[in-house]
Amino acid sequence: MADPDPVSDAPVVTTAVAIRGCPRRVAYQSVTRGIHRRRLDGGDSGASWLADLAGWQLLLTQHGCFTGLTAARVRGWGLPPVPEAMPVFVAMQLDDPRPMRDGIRTSRHPEPVPHQVIGGLRCATAAETILACARWLSLVDLVVVVDSALQAEDVTLEELRRVCRPRRRGRTALLAALGWADGRAESTWETLLRLLHVVVGAEVAPQFEVRDEGGDLVARVDLHLVGTTSDHEYDGGHHREPDEHRDDLRRERRLSSLGRVRRGYTASDVVRRPIGVLRDVDLALGRAHDPGRIRPWIVMLRESLYTPSGRAAFLRRVGTTSVTGGK
Template sequence: MPVFASVQGHRRPRRPGLICSRLVREPEACLVEGLPVDTPEEILLRAARDLGTVDLVIMIDSALERGDLDPAAMERMLESGRPGVGPLRAAYGLATARCESAGETLLRLFHTAMDIPVEPQVTLRDGVGRKIGRADLLLTGTTLVHEYDGAGHRDKIQHRVDLRRERGWAGTPYVRRGFTLDDLLNHPAVVMHELDRTLDRPHLIKRLRKWRRMVDNSLYAEPGRARIVNRWRRQMGVVDWSGTA
């Protein structure tokens, strides 16, 4: 990973290991634990010049969930016409403050690519209105609960909590299904067919192609990683392309 920096003025250093941006306006810095850093909106804009939609949505979801983004500042940024605004605007339109992990965001984006509307972080209640839990994703208009099962769910204590939670759903109409990173990245066609059968609708290959394009353009896939590394090499002035094919 290169080191990213910014300078003011007409000259900027260019060497392997460093990507330096030349600022044309006075930077608007904020303090984080006593250190001056760019605002979250500026950081996202800089990331949008390199990263794919999936990566950007994960970053924006996290910033929204933590309350780091200023909506007014973000709108001003999206209206600025600066480099990176187009990809940032597209990702911002897919983002939500209601996802609590990168895995949840990835699962939500998969459903979006599959044309399945979902509601993230929904509080579930039984027939008498008693709270029985909260779902990562609830398929809109159904009682189907889809959740991301990351490595944390295999922890002994968390596994016990999950089992108690699922037993609490007994006698309710809610049906839970768990999905892993391997499902979403390596077996998306299988998952798509499962969802299509559940929703009693035909398979459309264009949905699968859309998802694979999104993944291939992200850091989750080798083509996406190669693309961004080659881009950074060009920006650093590295012209040795051996081993990148």
């Protein structure tokens, strides 16, 4: 399943007007019962999703806002592969009328959730958004979201700790995730590759600068295995493009000339064949290969959105009904 496309800064929210009622016009399409929005030209799924949110927003009070994975996607953060059936996440006050619709997940709070307006959509602040995600996501998925938000400089670790006040739902999970987070990751798969290394007991330095004897920068590698001359990186599909592949080979030769070993891994290596990554880690660290070290990673993956079982469990957790959230 592909990662959801980031949709922040899309202008469609201001042009795709959403209205209440059932207009008898082909220019409109239904969002949910009693809510319609203008049809869009083209097949941009991100723009259509934003336009739908403009419709959902009509069901909220002035203090209500989007939160959780919905607000995270509006902000353009890198996300784990969320299921298409995921509901829209919103936050409202306890006394607000609850939207009685399928496809919406309402958390209710004693006080208004702080929010910002992004492209015409009211979204919970970055820290509140991540705390809401923590209620539903596994550890791996939550670290992916936190890393992306830190990389975007939308939030700080201190802001995340501050929002974890006693009795707030998601607090325990978020505090646990902060111990694994590192905002230097430049993609979701870099985060997963780093987590895999940490779980199997390898100390790594993300975005490590390799310099020659004269101090000139040779390369900045995704992960350096501390205490070794080995560098491990995530290779996405774009690395197979001719120009990119040529540059990668030239870069690899320069690293090799310095006595360094560069190994590249794909998404399949991280999720489906992690034992191969472990074997390379053991080799680099000069320790005996122990396949048992991979078991904790397999358990973590099974709970995450990167596996069918994890996605099914997520959908069972979120459902579509309203819940009351502690402040």
